Amino acid sequence: MPSEFDLINTWFNWPNTADSAVITGIGDDAAALAVPAGKQLIVTSDTFIAGVHFPHETKPHAIGHKALAVNLSDLAAMGAEPAWFTLALTLPAYDETWLGDFSLGLKTLAQHHNIQLIGGDTTRGALSITITAMGLSLPEKALLRSGAKHDDQLYVTGTLGDAAAGLAMLQQPLLTRYESCIEQLDYPQPRVQHGRMIGDYATSCLDISDGLLADLQHILTASKVGAVLDLVRIPLSKPLQHMDKKTALRFALSGGDDYELLFSIPLERQKEFERHIQQQSLICYGIGHIDQHIRGIISSEQQPLTPKGYNHFIGTNH
Amino acid sequence: MPSEFDLINTWFNWPNTADSAVITGIGDDAAALAVPAGKQLIVTSDTFIAGVHFPHETKPHAIGHKALAVNLSDLAAMGAEPAWFTLALTLPAYDETWLGDFSLGLKTLAQHHNIQLIGGDTTRGALSITITAMGLSLPEKALLRSGAKHDDQLYVTGTLGDAAAGLAMLQQPLLTRYESCIEQLDYPQPRVQHGRMIGDYATSCLDISDGLLADLQHILTASKVGAVLDLVRIPLSKPLQHMDKKTALRFALSGGDDYELLFSIPLERQKEFERHIQQQSLICYGIGHIDQHIRGIISSEQQPLTPKGYNHFIGTNH
Numbered sequence: 001m002p003s004e005f006d007l008i009n010t011w012f013n014w015p016n017t018a019d020s021a022v023i024t025g026i027g028d029d030a031a032a033l034a035v036p037a038g039k040q041l042i043v044t045s046d047t048f049i050a051g052v053h054f055p056h057e058t059k060p061h062a063i064g065h066k067a068l069a070v071n072l073s074d075l076a077a078m079g080a081e082p083a084w085f086t087l088a089l090t091l092p093a094y095d096e097t098w099l100g101d102f103s104l105g106l107k108t109l110a111q112h113h114n115i116q117l118i119g120g121d122t123t124r125g126a127l128s129i130t131i132t133a134m135g136l137s138l139p140e141k142a143l144l145r146s147g148a149k150h151d152d153q154l155y156v157t158g159t160l161g162d163a164a165a166g167l168a169m170l171q172q173p174l175l176t177r178y179e180s181c182i183e184q185l186d187y188p189q190p191r192v193q194h195g196r197m198i199g200d201y202a203t204s205c206l207d208i209s210d211g212l213l214a215d216l217q218h219i220l221t222a223s224k225v226g227a228v229l230d231l232v233r234i235p236l237s238k239p240l241q242h243m244d245k246k247t248a249l250r251f252a253l254s255g256g257d258d259y260e261l262l263f264s265i266p267l268e269r270q271k272e273f274e275r276h277i278q279q280q281s282l283i284c285y286g287i288g289h290i291d292q293h294i295r296g297i298i299s300s301e302q303q304p305l306t307p308k309g310y311n312h313f314i315g316t317n318h
Numbered sequence: 319m320p321s322e323f324d325l326i327n328t329w330f331n332w333p334n335t336a337d338s339a340v341i342t343g344i345g346d347d348a349a350a351l352a353v354p355a356g357k358q359l360i361v362t363s364d365t366f367i368a369g370v371h372f373p374h375e376t377k378p379h380a381i382g383h384k385a386l387a388v389n390l391s392d393l394a395a396m397g398a399e400p401a402w403f404t405l406a407l408t409l410p411a412y413d414e415t416w417l418g419d420f421s422l423g424l425k426t427l428a429q430h431h432n433i434q435l436i437g438g439d440t441t442r443g444a445l446s447i448t449i450t451a452m453g454l455s456l457p458e459k460a461l462l463r464s465g466a467k468h469d470d471q472l473y474v475t476g477t478l479g480d481a482a483a484g485l486a487m488l489q490q491p492l493l494t495r496y497e498s499c500i501e502q503l504d505y506p507q508p509r510v511q512h513g514r515m516i517g518d519y520a521t522s523c524l525d526i527s528d529g530l531l532a533d534l535q536h537i538l539t540a541s542k543v544g545a546v547l548d549l550v551r552i553p554l555s556k557p558l559q560h561m562d563k564k565t566a567l568r569f570a571l572s573g574g575d576d577y578e579l580l581f582s583i584p585l586e587r588q589k590e591f592e593r594h595i596q597q598q599s600l601i602c603y604g605i606g607h608i609d610q611h612i613r614g615i616i617s618s619e620q621q622p623l624t625p626k627g628y629n630h631f632i633g634t635n636h
Contacts, residue, residue, distance in 0.1 A: 023358060028462055029395040029524050030362035032455070035353040040341060044348035045404035045450060047439045077347040086363035088406070088448040121365045126443065130406040132363060132450035137350070144346055206347050 007094070007122050011103040012087065021083070022116060031118035033084060039136040044074035048129040054186075055170055060098045062186035063129070064105030070209065071133035072113055072190035073259040077207040079143040079199030080135030082115035082192060088130040090123045113192055141199035143263070148204040148223035150292035152264035155284045157191045159237040160212055161248060164255020178239035188259035194282055198263055201273045205263035211254040213297060213307035215262055226294035229305060235285040254308045264290055325412070325440050329421040330405065339401070340434060349436035351402060357454040362392035366447040372504075373488055378416045380504035381447070382423030388527065389451035390431055390508035391577040395525040397461040397517030398453030400431045400510060405438035406448040431510055459517035461581070466522040466541035468610035470582035473602045475509045477555040478530055479566060482573020496557035506577035512600055516581055519591045523581035529572040531615060531625035533580055544612035547623060553603040572626045582608055 013026050023032040035041055048067040050056050058066075068085065075082050087106070091098075110117060115133065166181035191207070198205060204223055208215045212234075220227055231249065240248040265273045267289075277284050288300070297305040331344050341350040353359055366385040368374050376384075386403065393400050405424070409416075428435060433451065484499035509525070516523060522541055526533045530552075538545055549567065558566040583591045585607075595602050606618070615623040 023457070024462060028464075029392040030360045030398070030451075030453075032396065032457075033359040033361060034457075035359050037355050041351040041353050041359065042348045043351060043402070043404060043436060043450075043452070045406050045438050045448075047406040047408060047441045047448070049408065049441055049443045052441060052443060074347040078350065080348070084361070086361060086450055088363050088365040088450075090365060090367065090446060118361060120363050121448070123365045123367055123370060125367045125370060125446065128408060128443065128446055130363075130365070130439070130448040132361075132404055132406075133348075134361070135348070139341070139350075139352075144342060146346075 007099075011099045012117055012120070022118060026117070026119055031084070033118065036136065038138070040139050042075055042078045042080040042135040042137055043132065044071055045130065045132040046070050046074065048131070050127040055167070058186060060102035061105035064102040065109050065187055067129040067131055068106055068109050068133070069188050069190050070259065071131045072109070072115065072192055073188065073207040073209070075133055075135035076190050076192045076195030077143060077205050077261055078135065078137060079141045079195045079205065080137040081196060082113045082133065082135050084116050084118045085110070085131050085133040087117060087120035089120065090125040090128040092125070092127055113190070137199065143195070143199055143202055143205035144222070145204050145206050145219050146222035148219050148225055148264040148290045149266065150225065150290055151267045152203055152290040153267060153270050153286055154216070154227060154229070154262065154264055154288045154290065155286055156208070156212070156235065156260050156262050157194045157284055158258070158260040159235040159240070160208070160258050160260060161240050161251030161255045162237050163188065163257035164251040165240060165243070167257070168251070180237065181239050185257060188257070190259060191261045193280075194261055194284070197276065197280055197282065198261065201265050201269055202263040203266060205261055208258040208260050208262050209256060211256040211308065212258070212262065213253050213305055214256070216297060217307045219262070219264070220296065223290075225290050225292045227288055227297050228291050228294070228300055229288040229297060230300045233285065233287050235287075253305065325417075329417045330435055330438070340436060344435065344437055349402070351436065354454065356456070358457050360393055360396045360398040360453040360455055361450065362389055363448065363450040364388050364392065366449070368445040373485070376504060378420035379423035382420040383427050383505050385447040385449055386424055386427050386451070387506050387508050388577065389449045390427070390433065390510055391506065391525040391527070393451055393453035394508050394510045394513030395461060395523050395579055396453065396455060397459045397513045397523065398455040399514060400433035400451065400453050402434050402436045403428070403449050403451040405435060406441075407438065408441045408443040408446040410443070410445055431508070455517065461513070461517055461520055461523035462540070463522050463524050463537050464540035466537050466543055466582040466608050467584065468543065468608055469585045470521055470608040471585060471588050471604055472534070472545060472547070472580065472582055472606045472608065473604055474526070474530070474553065474578050474580050475512045475602055476576070476578040477553040477558070478526065478576050478578060479558050479569030479573045480555050481506065481575035482569040483558060483561070485575070486569070498555065499557050503575060506575070508577060509579045511598075512579055512602070515594065515598055515600065516579065519583050519587055519594075520581040521584060523579055526576040526578050526580050527574060529574040529626065530576070530580065531571050531623055532574070534615060535625045537580070537582070538614065541608075543608050543610045545606055545615050546609050546612070546618055547606040547615060548618045551603065551605050553605075571623065
């Protein structure tokens, strides 16, 4: 059985794309990195546990992908360019097949977004992955939650509810199974390119992990405003369009695990923003607007919409 | 029961010492940080699991201290000044007494070393703590493992073997119990001040976590040299001086969990270095020297000394 050092060298010390900013990577007490002058450092950390964040039967390739994807999604939500990450991996046993599959999922996404593994830790215990991702942004571009203003237009970067529907399909075999929903659950694509472009326009931004309503409420609370959602404009994928309307909306509004960006654009910059989005061949969907005169969230038919987020210490929606 | 957000705000969002480098801390998708021009970023990540890294009966205050201390020790070993850290905390249940005690241990050490908590994640599961610590150093001062040269003098920053002896005392109640050893096991003091001073002189440095011999071997391998240890100069605390010599040396050479720095100083700078150490009222102990003509480690009596490090995937010394 290999030592910890061999484990890191075998599975996680893959050749890097040349990156002069890494002075010392894996193998010393810590990594030494050069942050370019004028850039600010963006840091996020997420833990990923079997049975909590993904079903136990999830393939290791998907676990490797998603553990990094949720962190890249946080960087995207700040408008940052991915740079480096550390991996803390706790494994019940040394399993070559598992490690090969996991590291391939991780590496494929890392190389796609040009983010470099610079260190970490491996330990024996219940399966758990903590990734700390670092990105770079121009100070004036960093996207916070707190800047949404009256009349700002609300957008999301993709269809909502697919991952939650995918999870329901895994848990309830009687439901019609759509592979695209399960794919969205296992392989969320972090909206890094959107985030960097949105940084030029948005007054607030976050990524949807707890469900549209719960995460929108975070923006509203931080920005001290309310919002109106146009429910007929919430983007739904083909499988969700085939479901009954109430179920589909429940997945889309409260499901979570979407990892799409939710952001606000000033009304006077809306046209310019939409033109720019089209030029970049990116897709965004307008779903409503900010209203400083209301509290919380209402539909355009004046129905109050109540967030139901997920709380790890309750274990159910609350 | 509070939500995750309340949990972070209640226990971990303590008032910071004014630090203009933190642009956005806890509460957004990620933290935004300003790295001063000319400094390089040093990053390390360590996981800390009950039953693996500390006995299950360890007090939460000590767990909070040690989880951060082992990361600060890695920063110290790079000669870096502590700056920021993220905390990924997985807990079996929401327990106010536990959280209060844990956060106090963490906070006390964090404030002592002026390192700021800037984000993280809380999850339900088997008790596990992953901290990613970030520090700053001048590029020419970063201490690697790979620079040790022939005739360099080897030093450590404190007595060795106390933590390993403390663990043995907890596991074998028949042994004479010395509280100072158990204190050293629970509350290692990261040698941050030493590390920053040593950065002006040392050709290699690391912190001793796996035992003196195993960690010295890391320097020797990276630097492609051998070393001679003068066993009578290995610093031992009063309790270890009272033990039989063989047991005490076993703890000191192979025990691990010391979190003292081990480093090499060029022979021609030895006097200057020792004068500087005294002026700063710091303590270091000379324990041997580098020899490029031998392989591995020998004692000054020509006895080969074999590293026995700890491997999490074997679970015993190997």
